[in-house]
Structures are given as C-alpha cells and as structure tokens.
Amino acid sequence: MPGLLTRALALLRRAEMIAAIALLGIVVAVVLAGTVGRYSGNPVTWSDEVAQALFVWLAMLAADLTLQRAGHFRIDVLVRLLPPTARFLLDLAIKLTVAVLLVALVYYGSLLARLSDFRPLPMTGVPSSWAVAALPVAYALMIITTVEQIIRHFRGLPDSSADGRDVM
Amino acid sequence: MLTVVAVLFFLFLAIGVPVAFALGLSTVPVFLVGDYMPLTVAMQRMYGATQSFPLLAVPFFILAGNLMNATGITDRLLVFARLLTGWMTGGLAQVSIVLSALMGGISGSAVADAAMESRLLGPAMERQGYARGFTASVIAFSSVITATIPPSIGLILFGFISEVSIGRLLLGGVVPGLLMTAVLMAVTSLVARRMGYQPELAEKPRFRELATSFVDCIWALMFPVLLLIGFRFGLFTATEAGAVVVVYALAVGVLIYRELTWTKLIDAMRDSIFDIGMVMLIIVMAAVLGHALTVEQAPSAITGFLAGLPGDRYVTLFVVLAIVFVAGTVMEATVNVLLVTPLVLPALVHVGFDPVHMGVVLIILVSVGGNTPPVGVIMYTVCGILRCDFAEFVRWSWPYVVAMAALIAAMALVPDIVLFLPNLLM
Numbered sequence: 001m002p003g004l005l006t007r008a009l010a011l012l013r014r015a016e017m018i019a020a021i022a023l024l025g026i027v028v029a030v031v032l033a034g035t036v037g038r039y040s041g042n043p044v045t046w047s048d049e050v051a052q053a054l055f056v057w058l059a060m061l062a063a064d065l066t067l068q069r070a071g072h073f074r075i076d077v078l079v080r081l082l083p084p085t086a087r088f089l090l091d092l093a094i095k096l097t098v099a100v101l102l103v104a105l106v107y108y109g110s111l112l113a114r115l116s117d118f119r120p121l122p123m124t125g126v127p128s129s130w131a132v133a134a135l136p137v138a139y140a141l142m143i144i145t146t147v148e149q150i151i152r153h154f155r156g157l158p159d160s161s162a163d164g165r166d167v168m
Numbered sequence: 169m170l171t172v173v174a175v176l177f178f179l180f181l182a183i184g185v186p187v188a189f190a191l192g193l194s195t196v197p198v199f200l201v202g203d204y205m206p207l208t209v210a211m212q213r214m215y216g217a218t219q220s221f222p223l224l225a226v227p228f229f230i231l232a233g234n235l236m237n238a239t240g241i242t243d244r245l246l247v248f249a250r251l252l253t254g255w256m257t258g259g260l261a262q263v264s265i266v267l268s269a270l271m272g273g274i275s276g277s278a279v280a281d282a283a284m285e286s287r288l289l290g291p292a293m294e295r296q297g298y299a300r301g302f303t304a305s306v307i308a309f310s311s312v313i314t315a316t317i318p319p320s321i322g323l324i325l326f327g328f329i330s331e332v333s334i335g336r337l338l339l340g341g342v343v344p345g346l347l348m349t350a351v352l353m354a355v356t357s358l359v360a361r362r363m364g365y366q367p368e369l370a371e372k373p374r375f376r377e378l379a380t381s382f383v384d385c386i387w388a389l390m391f392p393v394l395l396l397i398g399f400r401f402g403l404f405t406a407t408e409a410g411a412v413v414v415v416y417a418l419a420v421g422v423l424i425y426r427e428l429t430w431t432k433l434i435d436a437m438r439d440s441i442f443d444i445g446m447v448m449l450i451i452v453m454a455a456v457l458g459h460a461l462t463v464e465q466a467p468s469a470i471t472g473f474l475a476g477l478p479g480d481r482y483v484t485l486f487v488v489l490a491i492v493f494v495a496g497t498v499m500e501a502t503v504n505v506l507l508v509t510p511l512v513l514p515a516l517v518h519v520g521f522d523p524v525h526m527g528v529v530l531i532i533l534v535s536v537g538g539n540t541p542p543v544g545v546i547m548y549t550v551c552g553i554l555r556c557d558f559a560e561f562v563r564w565s566w567p568y569v570v571a572m573a574a575l576i577a578a579m580a581l582v583p584d585i586v587l588f589l590p591n592l593l594m
Contacts, residue, residue, distance in 0.1 A: 017441070020441045052220070059444060060448070061441075062441045062444040063452070066445030066449070072187065078183070097185075098189050105192075108210070134218075167502045168505065
C-alpha cells in the first residue's frame with residue numbers, strides 16, 4: 001500500500017477513536033445533566049433524546065474500532081484444527097462474505113437515513129436521519145477495515161488481534 | 169425457513185465467523201424469501217435496538233468499572249484483603265478470593281478481575297510454592313464472585329434484554345456472591361491443608377491495622393451500598409445510576425486517591441470503547457434475527473416446548489440449566505446473556521419461576537462457563553498470564569467445579585437464597 005494511503009488510514013482511525021471517546025464523555029454528561037436537572041427543578045427535556053441520538057454513533061463507531069483489532073467474539077476452536085491452507089481460504093471466504101453483507105447494509109442504511117429525513121426527533125426537532133446515518137457510515141468504515149484485513153491476509157500478516165476479553 | 173436460519177447460524181459460528189456477523193448473515197434467506205421484511209425494515213430494527221434509554225446503563229457501568237481500576241483503589245483493597253485472610257491456611261489463595269469479593273463492589277467484570285489478580289498475585293503465589301494449576305483455578309473461579317456482587321454487568325445486561333427490574337436483580341446478587349465467597353474459601357482451605365500451603369502472615373492482624381486499612385478502602389466499600397440505596401429509594405434509574413457512578417469513580421480517582429491521571433483516564437475510556445463495540449454490534453445484529461424469530465413465532469414455540477416437558481416444573485428448570493451450561497462452555501458469557509437467556513427465560517417464568525431468581529442463577533451459570541473448556545475466556549486469560557497449561561488448570565479446578573455446581577443447584581432449588589434480599593428491601 002502506498003505510504004499516503006497508509007497515513008490517511010492511520011489518521012482516519014485516530015479520528016474515529018477520538019470521536020468515540022468524546023462521544024462517551026458527552027453521553028455521560030448529557031444523562032447527568034438530565035438527572036441533576038430533574039432534582040434541581042429545571043427538567044432538561046432533551047437529555048434522553050440527545051443521549052440516545054449520540055449513543056447510536058458511539059455504539060457503531062465502537063463496533064468498527066473493535067473490528068479493527070479483531071475483537072468481535074468468534075468460536076475458533078474448530079477452525080484451528082484445519083491445515084494452514086484450508087484455514088487461509090476459509091478465513092478469506094469469511095472476510096469476503098462479511099464485506100458483501102456490509103455493502104448491502106450501507107446501501108439500505110443510507111436508504112433508511114433518507115427516509116427518516118422527514119421525521120424530526122420530538123424534542124429537539126433535529127431530523128432523525130442525523131442519528132440513523134450512524135449505521136451506513138459505520139458499516140462503510142467496517143468495509144474499509146475488512147478490505148484492509150483482506151490485504152493483510154494476502155501478505156501473510158496476522159490480524160492485529162485482541163487478547164481474550166469479555167465484558168462480564 | 170427458521171430451520172434454514174438456525175442451520176446457517178450454527179454453521180457460520182462453527183467455521184469462525186464472528187457471532188455478530190453470523191447473526192446478520194444467517195437472516196439473509198429471510199429477506200430473499202420472506203415477504204414481511206424488506207432490508208430497510210431490518211435497518212429500522214438495528215436502529216431501534218440502539219434507541220433504548222435503559223441500554224445506556226451498560227456502557228456507563230463498563231466505563232465506571234474500568235475507571236475504578238485506574239483510580240489506585242485496587243492496591244488498597246489488596247492490602248485490606250491480605251490483612252483479613254492472609255493468616256489463614258493457603259493465605260494468598262484466600263486473599264485472592266476475598267479480593268474478588270471486594271472488587272465485586274466496584275467492577276462488574278469477571279475477566280477484568282481475573283486478569284488483574286493474575287498479574288497482582290500470580291508471581292507471589294508461585295514464590296510461595298503453590299502449584300500453577302491451583303493458583304490459576306483459585307483466581308479464575310473467585311472472579312465469578314466479582315461478576316455476581318453488584319454492580320454486575322451480566323445482571324444489568326440481563327435486566328435490559330429480558331426486561332426484568334435491574335435494581336431487584338442487583339440486590340439478588342448480593343447473598344449468592346457472599347455465599348460463593350464462603351464456599352470457595354472453604355474448598356480452598358481443604359485443598360491448601362492437603363497440599364501443606366502455609367499462611368501468608370504469621371499472625372492475625374491487629375485491630376488498628378485492620379481499621380486503618382478499612383478506612384483507606386471506604387470509598388470502594390461504600391460504593392455498592394450507595395448504589396443499592398439509590399435503587400431502593402428510586403433516586404435514579406439504572407441509566408442515571410450509571411452516569412452518577414462514573415462521576416463517583418472520577419471523583420474518587422482525582423480528588424481522594426489522586427492517582428487517576430489523564431493518560432489513565434483515556435486508557436480506561438479506550439478499553440470501554442472496545443467492550444461497548446463488542447456488545448453493541450451483537451445487540452444490533454440480533455435485533456434483526458429477533459424480529460424474524462418473532463414473526464415466525466419461534467419464541468412461543470420454544471417456550472411451549474420447554475414448558476411442556478413432561479413431569480413437574482423442575483424438569484423444565486433442569487433442561488434449561490443444562491442447555492445454558494452447554495452454551496456456556498462453547499460461547500462467551502456476554503453472548504449467552506444476549507442470545508440464549510432471552511429465549512429460555514419465558515419458559516421458566518411460564519412454569520412459575522421468578523425472573524429475578526432465574527436471572528441471578530443463569531448469570532452465575534454462564535459466568536462459570538468462562539472457566540470451562542473448550543471456550544473459556546476467564547481460563548484463557550488466567551492461563552495466558554500465569555503460563556499455565558489448560559490440562560493442568562482442568563486437573564486442579566475440579567473441586568471448584570463441584571462446589572460451584574452444588575451452589576448453583578442450591579440456589580436454583582431454594583429461591584430465597586436469591587430473593588430474600590430483594591423481597592426484604594424492594
């Protein structure tokens with residue numbers, strides 16, 4: 001991959017991470033504002049709505065960031081029994097299939113976003129397409145991630161994999 | 169149609185497709201053949217899954233747990249745990265169990281607890297001459313206590329998915345968590361005595377020492393109490409509690425212990441982002457499959473089958489626990505909570521079990537699944553850090569497996585162990 005593209009990619013990832021961290025902080029602050037407002041007699045009517053609209057962005061960006069480090073749960077006990085060539089081909093097939101699914105999700109996600117352009121959120125009046133757009137945007141980012149992983153795959157580089165973790 | 173979906177789903181899982189994408193891919197036939205779900209409706213379902221205010225409690229509690237770990241509270245709790253139990257037979261092993269119980273009050277994650285304790289206590293236990301398999305087993309099984317004592321990410325997720333009161337669930341986890349601590353300590357004492365493992369401290373601590381250490385930890389120890397008070401008096405919803413808890417962790421880290429730096433804060437947030445991404449992509453994809461299942465009336469078919477098993481309701485209970493246990497051995501606890509528990513809970517409720525009671529039992533069961541091969545994330549984590557062979561882990565873990573099985577059976581058969589506290593307080 002030419003150097004410029006690599007650098008653009010690194011920049012994009014950094015921006016995604018910064019955006020996700022900022023969103024996490026803002027969502028906490030917004031919910032807190034709602035709670036404090038309720039107790040201080042100045043109800044913040046928009047807090048639930050704004051928190052949820054921002055949360056879909058947080059959740060979907062986080063999903064792509066997790067994909068970048070191959071951090072989504074999978075069962076690989078059986079796959080490990082396969083010989084290397086079979087594993088290579090199977091892994092490739094899976095990534096290509098996922099990429100095709102993502103392309104469909106981007107297309108229909110944008111369609112839904114366009115449809116919800118006419119539906120404003122009740123409190124703030126912001127078109128709900130602003131929130132819905134998180135889906136196609138994040139799925140598009142996941143396509144980039146998957147394509148990069150496919151290229152790495154062909155070069156024989158391992159996925160930058162996460163150490164075993166579970167939320168619970 | 170559903171058979172095709174189910175076959176595809178398990179096929180994708182088996183060949184190593186990430187669970188979230190396996191969910192999405194296996195519903196494709198429904199779009200191609202079924203006329204009730206154009207793809208825009210699927211997108212609508214995905215979006216809808218994120219638009220839930222109660223769901224926000226999950227990222228908040230994940231963040232609070234990661235923050236608490238960065239505040240410097242862990243070291244203080246270790247000092248306290250060491251004073252409390254270091255003088256007992258198998259001292260360090262007992263310390264690890266009590267530390268899990270103390271950590272349980274600030275963190276809701278078994279894997280995080282197991283990783284932390286392996287790094288913190290593993291080397292010391294090795295120096296004391298403990299067998300590696302024993303060290304790994306104690307740390308792995310005691311981390312289930314952390315996942316049970318409130319706040320518990322598993323119970324919060326379960327409450328959200330199955331629409332059960334999160335406040336009652338968290339209260340329901342208190343007694344089982346303490347009971348588990350006592351049982352694991354008893355088993356450890358037996359094993360340690362047999363192996364001749366010595367206490368860590370020569371004598372019992374002085375009262376003053378213990379009191380000083382207790383005061384040092386008070387902010388962590390108060391935490392679950394404040395949380396439960398908040399729920400009990402309806403001061404806030406689970407989501408609001410989550411946001412308050414994040415601020416509490418920040419305040420303790422910055423103002424009281426003064427160990428929470430900017431770098432540590434960003435790291436804690438970054439770790440939380442990865443956890444959130446993992447959980448949310450499954451929730452989003454599962455919403456599509458969930459819609460298809462509902463239209464095809466699969467949930468009521470499953471409920472009908474499980475509830476209609478011959479014999480009394482304990483047959484249903486036993487079959488469900490067996491299914492969940494098997495699922496627990498092959499899948500991560502979080503995946504089981506998100507995918508398996510919502511399918512089996514209605515049957516249990518239908519035959520007369522309380523959802524809070526069943527929730528606590530199921531969460532403990534899937535958490536224990538993290539300690540069993542072939543897929544056990546807690547086992548992987550602990551064995552990875554301690555460089556312990558899986559076979560050795562399994563050989564040393566059987567006393568704990570037996571103890572946990574007995575405890576889970578007791579909790580399943582005697583609802584009051586779980587329900588006593590929620591019924592008393594809420």
